[in-house]
């Protein structure tokens with residue numbers, strides 16, 4: 001998981017805002033030219049996980065009530081903040097036991113392969129098994 005970096009006011013020139021909020025940088029290209037796409041309440045996500053996976057992900061949010069989806073203008077990667085939202089090993093372990101999460105065939109693989117058509121090189125991040133790469 002690539003974690004976004006926050007740069008606080010202490011890293012800004014001295015004449016710039018002590019009261020500015022921390023700036024979010026792109027976790028891939030380190031650009032500060034990013035746009036917030038969406039502010040998302042975590043409560044509905046917690047409810048959906050409980051409903052579909054019977055997993056309580058409340059502790060994963062570490063008291064955070066909202067998460068932000070950003071998109072980098074420079075490299076187009078989308079990412080969430082705050083960085084503590086990366087899933088814990090315990091969550092992925094519970095998903096492995098769920099039975100419907102890690103499958104050899106999922107509709108997402110076909111959609112991803114269609115998006116990647118014509119690409120010679122692909123970097124897949126965060127995979128456990130390599131079902132997609134075998135496609």
Ligand SMILES: [Zn+2]
Nearest residue numbers: 026029072075
């Ligand atoms: Zn970027």
